[in-house]
Amino acid sequence: MHGLATNFVYFFVYFASVFSKNDQIFTVYRLIPRTRVQLEFLRNLFHKDYELELDFWIEPSKNGRPVDIMVGQKVQSTFLEKLTANGLNFTIRVNDVEKLIKEREHKKWRKTVLRDDSTNRDANNAGRYDIFRYKSYDELVTEYYINHNITNYVDKFTWYIVPNLNPDGYEYSRSSTNPQVRGWRKNRSLRTGCTHERCCSGVNYGSSENRCSHVYHGETAFSELETQAVRNFVKIHRQEMDAFITLHAHSQFWAFPYGYLTGYYPRDVKDLVCTCMFYRYSNLQ
Known part of the structure; x- marks a missing residue:
């Protein structure tokens, strides 16, 4: 019996390693659009990311702003031809994403954080991504008696914490070191x-109407059980809530939800912008 169990374990490990193996290398390219034509090309590429199975780590926003795209080896030549045709130069930010993931996991860095340090680097300097840099969010408990500000936060406010808004998607993203799986949104x-087994929904500004896209926004607002659960929870407690904060693993942004009408902002928008800029350019973590 012991021998059978041992053989089963060996078979399981072999089975898992075979089916989690990725057959291509994924590379992250950085592009900086300089003209309106180049920017429009990148925006069209973003909205049709499913055609080449591209993954935009930083989506196109304006001229002079970097755009980072993860590209699979199988479509690399086609992708580079498109860049050349549109006069876009590039630098390589990550040569092999899966290799980087495995290195970070070996060091047991647990949280995925993309550090966009482009403002302090030359465009030709590839820099590096801390995509698995450990970041702890348990200070509310561990520093309660140490940090005076945290003591006040805990004592004066009631906290409702949702640790994971997308449990099945998150669990799937942990099932393999394949970058296309690890970056699942x-x-x-x-x-x-669409051509994929699961054409599923997420919600995000700058999303896509195509079901096969990495950033498909769903059929309607609150079409998914996950977003319905958040909506219902907020409705129940809306009279008690003074602030709503979300922590994103991919990029370090300070965002507030007032983008559905042009020129419409909350009364304290200047305070929000000042707070954002203070944390962006100060030495505070």
Whole structure:
């Protein structure tokens, strides 16, 4: 019996290693659009990311702002031809994403954080991504008696904490070191209408209407069980809530949700911008 169990374990390990193995290298390219034509080309590429299975780590926003795209080896030549045709130069930010993931996991760095340090680097300097840099969010408990500010936060406010808004999507992203799996953004509900087994939904500004896209926004607002759960929870407690904060693993942004109408902002928008800029350019973590 012991021998059978041992053989089963060996078989399971072999099975897992075979089916988690990735057959291509994924590289992250950095592009900086300089003209309106180049920017429009990148925006069109973003909205049709499913055609080449591209993954935009930093999406196109304006001229002079970097755009980072993860590209698989199988479509690399086609991708580079498109860049050349549009006069776009590039630098390589990450040569092999899966190799970097494995190195970070070996060091047991647990949280995925993309550090965009482009403002302090030359455009030709590849820099580096701390995509698995450890970042602890348990200070509210561990520093309660040490940090006076945290003591006040805990004593004066009631905290409602949702540790994971997308449990099945997150669990799937941990199932392999394949960058296409590790960078999964959507849930895992079954859908029809594209070439993938699961065409699932997420919600995000700058999203796509195509079901096969990495950033498909869903059929309607609150079409998914995950977003419905958040909506219902907020409705129940809306009279008690003074602030709503989300922590994102991919990029370090300070965002506030007032983008659905042009020129419409909250009364304290200047305070929000000042707070954002203070943390952006200060030495505070």
